[in-house]
Amino acid sequence: MSEQTIDGIIEKYRGQPNSLIHALVEIQHENHWLPRDVMHKVAAALQVPFAQVMQIASFYKAFSLTPKGRHEVHVCTGMTCHLRGAAKLRAKVEELTGLKDGETDADSRFTYETGACLGSCSIGPELIVDGKHYGRMTPEKIEDVLKQYE
Amino acid sequence: MSEMTEIVLTIDGQEIKATAGMTVLQAAQKAGIYIPTLCHHEKLEAFGGCRLCMVEVEARGWTSYVVSCVYPVAKDIVVRTRSAKVDKIRKVLVEELMAHAPDAPELIRLAEEYGADRNRFERDASFCIVCGLCVRYCNEVKQKNAVGFIDNGARREISFIPEVAKDECWDCQECFTICPTSYAQAAYLLTEALAFPGQRKVPIKTTQAPEPTRRVIPIMPVAATT
Amino acid sequence: MPKLQSAAELEKYRAEILARRDPAKPCIAVCVGAACDGMDSAAVAAAFVAEGGKLGDKIEVRTTGCHGYCEKGPNVVVTPGDICYFEVQPTDVPEIIAATLKGEVVERLVYKDPNTGAKAVHMNEVPFYKHQTRLLIGDNPKIDPMRIDDYLAVGGYAALVKALTEMTPEQVLDEVKKANLRGRGGGGFPAGSKWETTRNAPEKTKYVIVNGHEGESAAFMDRAMLTGNPHKILEGLIIGAYAIGAQKGFMYTRHDMPLLEKHVRNALAQAKEYGLLGQNILGSGFDFECELHFDVGIFVSGESSALMRSIEGNAPEPRPKYIRTSVNGIWDKPSNLNNVETWANVPQIISKGAEWFTSIGSEKSKGTKLISLSGNVVNSGVVEVPMGTPLRTLVFDIGGGVRDGKILKAIHFGGAMGGSIPADLIDSPLDFDGMSKLGAPIGAGGLLLMDEDTDMVEVARYLMDFLVNESCGKCVPCREGMQQMLHLLTNITRGEGKPGDLERLEDLIEVTGVASLCALGKTSGDPLKSMFRYFKPEYESRISGGSAGK
Ligand SMILES: Cc1cc2nc3c(=O)[nH]c(=O)nc-3n(C[C@H](O)[C@H](O)[C@H](O)COP(=O)(O)O)c2cc1C
Ligand code: SF4
Ligand code: SF4
Ligand code: FES
Ligand code: FES
Ligand code: FES
Numbered sequence: 001m002s003e004q005t006i007d008g009i010i011e012k013y014r015g016q017p018n019s020l021i022h023a024l025v026e027i028q029h030e031n032h033w034l035p036r037d038v039m040h041k042v043a044a045a046l047q048v049p050f051a052q053v054m055q056i057a058s059f060y061k062a063f064s065l066t067p068k069g070r071h072e073v074h075v076c077t078g079m080t081c082h083l084r085g086a087a088k089l090r091a092k093v094e095e096l097t098g099l100k101d102g103e104t105d106a107d108s109r110f111t112y113e114t115g116a117c118l119g120s121c122s123i124g125p126e127l128i129v130d131g132k133h134y135g136r137m138t139p140e141k142i143e144d145v146l147k148q149y150e
Numbered sequence: 151m152s153e154m155t156e157i158v159l160t161i162d163g164q165e166i167k168a169t170a171g172m173t174v175l176q177a178a179q180k181a182g183i184y185i186p187t188l189c190h191h192e193k194l195e196a197f198g199g200c201r202l203c204m205v206e207v208e209a210r211g212w213t214s215y216v217v218s219c220v221y222p223v224a225k226d227i228v229v230r231t232r233s234a235k236v237d238k239i240r241k242v243l244v245e246e247l248m249a250h251a252p253d254a255p256e257l258i259r260l261a262e263e264y265g266a267d268r269n270r271f272e273r274d275a276s277f278c279i280v281c282g283l284c285v286r287y288c289n290e291v292k293q294k295n296a297v298g299f300i301d302n303g304a305r306r307e308i309s310f311i312p313e314v315a316k317d318e319c320w321d322c323q324e325c326f327t328i329c330p331t332s333y334a335q336a337a338y339l340l341t342e343a344l345a346f347p348g349q350r351k352v353p354i355k356t357t358q359a360p361e362p363t364r365r366v367i368p369i370m371p372v373a374a375t376t
Numbered sequence: 377m378p379k380l381q382s383a384a385e386l387e388k389y390r391a392e393i394l395a396r397r398d399p400a401k402p403c404i405a406v407c408v409g410a411a412c413d414g415m416d417s418a419a420v421a422a423a424f425v426a427e428g429g430k431l432g433d434k435i436e437v438r439t440t441g442c443h444g445y446c447e448k449g450p451n452v453v454v455t456p457g458d459i460c461y462f463e464v465q466p467t468d469v470p471e472i473i474a475a476t477l478k479g480e481v482v483e484r485l486v487y488k489d490p491n492t493g494a495k496a497v498h499m500n501e502v503p504f505y506k507h508q509t510r511l512l513i514g515d516n517p518k519i520d521p522m523r524i525d526d527y528l529a530v531g532g533y534a535a536l537v538k539a540l541t542e543m544t545p546e547q548v549l550d551e552v553k554k555a556n557l558r559g560r561g562g563g564g565f566p567a568g569s570k571w572e573t574t575r576n577a578p579e580k581t582k583y584v585i586v587n588g589h590e591g592e593s594a595a596f597m598d599r600a601m602l603t604g605n606p607h608k609i610l611e612g613l614i615i616g617a618y619a620i621g622a623q624k625g626f627m628y629t630r631h632d633m634p635l636l637e638k639h640v641r642n643a644l645a646q647a648k649e650y651g652l653l654g655q656n657i658l659g660s661g662f663d664f665e666c667e668l669h670f671d672v673g674i675f676v677s678g679e680s681s682a683l684m685r686s687i688e689g690n691a692p693e694p695r696p697k698y699i700r701t702s703v704n705g706i707w708d709k710p711s712n713l714n715n716v717e718t719w720a721n722v723p724q725i726i727s728k729g730a731e732w733f734t735s736i737g738s739e740k741s742k743g744t745k746l747i748s749l750s751g752n753v754v755n756s757g758v759v760e761v762p763m764g765t766p767l768r769t770l771v772f773d774i775g776g777g778v779r780d781g782k783i784l785k786a787i788h789f790g791g792a793m794g795g796s797i798p799a800d801l802i803d804s805p806l807d808f809d810g811m812s813k814l815g816a817p818i819g820a821g822g823l824l825l826m827d828e829d830t831d832m833v834e835v836a837r838y839l840m841d842f843l844v845n846e847s848c849g850k851c852v853p854c855r856e857g858m859q860q861m862l863h864l865l866t867n868i869t870r871g872e873g874k875p876g877d878l879e880r881l882e883d884l885i886e887v888t889g890v891a892s893l894c895a896l897g898k899t900s901g902d903p904l905k906s907m908f909r910y911f912k913p914e915y916e917s918r919i920s921g922g923s924a925g926k
Contacts, residue, residue, distance in 0.1 A: 017689070018688060018689040019689060020689050021672060021686070021689050022689070024672075025631070025670065025672060040313070049289070049295035049298075050295065050298075050311055050313065050314065051285075051288075051289070051295040051296070051297065051298025051311050051314070052295065052298060054298055054300055054309070054311065055298050055299045055300060055691060056691055058300040058301045058302075059300075059301065059302045059674065059691050059692075059848075060302075060672035060673050060674055061672075061673035061674060062631055062632070062672040062673035063672065078593040078594055079593040079594035079750075079751070079791065079822075079824060079838070079839075080593075080594045080750040080751055080756070080824065082838060083751050083752055083824070083826065083830070084751075084752075116591070116593060116673075116675070116842075116846075117592075117593040117594055117595075117596075118410065118632060118633070119410040119411075119590070119595075119596035119599050119600075119633070120410045120411045120413070120414040120446075120596070121411070121446075121594050121596055121748070121750040121756060122411040122446030122447045122449070122596075122750060122756035122757055123411045123414045123415055123446070123447075123449065124750075126414060131634065133410075133413060133414030134414070135411070135414035135415050136415075197850075198851070198893060199850050199851050199852065199893075200851075200852050201851055201852050201853055201891045201892075201893070202852075204890075204891055215890045215891065217893075235890070238883075238886070238887065239853075239887050239890060239891050242853075242857075242883050242884065242886075242887040243852055243853060243856075243887065243891065246852060246853070246856035246857060246860060247852065247856065249856065249860065250856075270880065271860045271863070271880070272860065272863040272864075274859075279852070280849070280852075280855065282850075301849070302674060302676075302845075302846075302847065302848055302849050303843075303844055303845050303846060303847040303848065303849045303855065304844045304845075304847075304849060304855055304856075304858065304859040304862075305845075305849070306848075306849030306850075306855065
């Protein structure tokens with residue numbers, strides 16, 4: 001994404017320390033991660049100490065401080081998915097991608113994350129790739145799903 | 151409510167006069183009654199994180215447990231700074247903190263007072279107790295924000311910001327001295343070694359006097375895990 | 377659409393909407409709620425639109441929020457007749473359309489009892505729905521959440537009209553107090569008294585807030601409401617603001633549900649366009665604005681003071697309880713926070729009255745309760761039953777019992793801050809106080825079944841792990857206490873438990889319970905407490921048996 005877009009977001013909130021979270025959310029949304037120099041720019045423009053920007057950016061799971069892969073693979077580890085076999089899905093994803101929770105592979109194809117319930121418990125256990133839900137997943141089906149994402 | 155409104159309350163059986171807006175801790179301290187604290191510092195805004203200053207409060211027939219460094223004084227409340235329950239709370243809290251910093255002098259003293267077992271819980275590699283004194287001091291008093299909190303939950307820790315620390319810290323070092331565990335200094339040195347080795351800005355020496363030597367607690371190694 | 381200037385204009389407009397609609401015209405409602413969407417109901421909806429389009433104006437296709445029976449998604453309901461089709465695939469679409477036009481039913485897609493094979497065609501015959509009282513969620517199949525007119529067509533905003541034109545704010549407050557509406561977000565605190573505190577606070581600027589954070593694992597009813605019928609919650613909020621004297625509202629909800637965001641944003645914009653938000657609402661002189669806010673992915677931001685810090689733009693660190701948010705909330709102004717479901721109850725209380733409302737439910741818990749039914753249950757989904765309903769009805773009549781023919785071991789309520797009770801308490805009624813006494817407070821309404829294979833130590837470990845990751849980490853008893861409980865539980869599940877571990881856990885539960893700053897820490901030991909109450913032998917044998925145990 002272009003530097004212009006990021007600068008545009010930052011400009012919108014210049015001088016508004018109360019909008020720190022909004023600014024970070026928008027940048028994360030556009031850029032999928034928060035580079036350190038961008039956080040410095042945010043700190044300067046919104047007049048917030050950089051330490052506070054770091055605190056917020058590292059506090060919430062929605063922010064990423066490292067670049068993400070082209071595709072985000074998410075295994076729900078919420079209570080129902082857990083009871084319905086999420087651990088097996090995790091093992092399979094980890095085996096297929098060679099990644100551990102939170103990691104991105106060397107060619108930036110996948111970022112793998114486990115995470116909280118997204119409210120589709122009735123079709124758990126589920127795998128979510130780039131926001132698309134794959135319900136009633138079994139370890140056997142995972143390879144075919146991942147193949148669709150290059 | 152005028153600022154000078156006088157409030158009478160009872161602490162450990164003594165009748166104490168306080169002014170509205172004071173905390174129970176301040177009222178107790180004024181009367182010379184000791185309550186242990188770890189995250190409190192008179193120059194800083196109350197934080198209420200360590201919970202060691204918890205006391206028992208009886209008001210309108212209800213007993214509750216509150217942190218005295220935040221809880222405001224109120225008319226006719228009865229405060230007990232020690233009780234079986236208060237002591238139990240402090241004992242367990244100290245045991246939890248000793249999983250991080252078993253050799254911190256303040257904790258050793260508290261452990262003796264409350265009969266805490268330093269080996270009761272599983273040891274953790276970090277000896278920071280996340281009291282936040284360093285972070286808040288740097289923010290509120292020094293206004294440099296060279297150190298901040300990062301992450302949440304059990305992963306929360308303090309972190310020096312190299313971009314700021316490089317220029318500010320060696321000339322100040324004040325948080326090193328208020329840190330109850332000496333972790334602040336260790337964390338600074340680690341940040342320096344990783345992010346800006348040999349590039350710290352040192353204070354410009356004046357010709358009149360030698361640089362005052364600062365009180366820096368030697369870094370204590372973490373005792374071997376039990 | 378020009379702004380509606382008065383109550384009369386709104387009623388006239390409603391009459392026009394209804395006049396344009398032909399109740400005999402077939403309408404196909406395709407659920408695109410969270411679960412059905414995960415089974416690609418969007419493709420089903422697209423197929424209906426494409427096929428239906430070929431027929432000109434003969435049928436209407438509507439995409440809707442969650443119908444309730446998520447287990448059997450993608451769900452389709454055909455009106456007139458409320459014919460329910462389950463697990464519908466795009467390839468089934470032509471057949472459904474053809475049958476619908478002929479007034480017939482596609483037999484192979486209707487409900488079939490797994491034991492008897494008996495079929496159920498209409499919604500009120502399907503066992504999952506039959507035992508429910510769907511006052512709140514029942515409108516979902518009738519509403520395309522993107523169309524305010526659909527909400528108006530089912531009587532939406534009539535309660536607001538009544539409140540603004542026939543009632544004073546005091547009367548509205550009084551009605552809610554008389555209804556004894558209790559907060560649905562976890563505490564069961566009477567909404568009326570909370571409203572009154574904020575109303576009576578001297579500060580003029582006041583806020584009202586919808587807590588739609590729903591961070592609890594395996595709870596999905598709030599988003600089913602908010603995604604499926606956003607105007608109902610908004611209507612409740614506006615009425616509440618009128619009673620409290622608030623000028624501004626916030627809807628605080630999840631950032632990770634694109635459809636929810638789209639629907640709520642659209643609802644706010646439409647309400648504004650129609651003059652239901654903004655200056656001089658329906659000519660009443662009452663002004664009210666509402667803003668949308670998102671969480672950024674952490675459970676503790678659902679806690680009231682943390683949520684308000686988050687709206688201010690700060691990290692969601694809770695504040696001590698004796699600073700009451702109803703008096704010192706957002707930017708230190710009086711702020712009244714209620715759960716999605718609490719607000720959703722307000723319009724019907726105003727329309728139908730407190731007397732009607734209190735006729736439903738148990739002695740001290742009135743109205744219905746939305747339940748997210750999941751875990752090892754046959755029929756998972758969003759369920760709504762009167763308070764006081766026996767758990768047995770929920771678990772067996774509605775839920776269809778335990779999956780894979782297994783035996784029920786425990787029922788868990790309230791997520792990571794709730795508790796588990798053994799199967800033999802299945803006849804207990806669903807009631808705020810009763811369930812709290814049993815050690816499994818209803819919480820927000822997440823109900824999980826656990827079958828005979830469930831390892832109760834592992835469940836406690838799992839829940840603790842969740843909280844350790846989701847707390848803010850500010851205060852020692854919560855941050856360190858939970859971490860130590862997690863270590864101990866992990867060791868026990870691995871067969872590495874040591875003598876003294878149960879005493880350690882008990883001390884940690886006790887101290888974390890009294891000394892933590894907010895309710896997250898304070899209640900973090902509750903699941904474990906319930907386990908010690910009902911399943912202690914399981915823990916003891918795991919420790920004494922070491923790795924050979926269990
Ligand atoms: C850690 C934590 C998380 C919470 N999450 C939610 C939530 O997601 N939704 C909610 O309505 N209440 C939640 N609550 C309860 C709120 O603090 C508050 O009591 C509630 O929103 C008040 O609304 P009610 O009175 O209508 O129930 C949470 C509380 C805690 C301690
Ligand atoms: S480094 Fe020291 S002062 Fe800073 S939070 Fe840790 S223990 Fe407290
Ligand atoms: S109890 Fe937990 S979540 Fe609440 S303030 Fe303390 S550390 Fe934060
Ligand atoms: S537990 Fe996985 S979606 Fe709810
Ligand atoms: S001194 Fe009061 S909580 Fe730390
Ligand atoms: S999401 Fe479709 S029925 Fe619940």
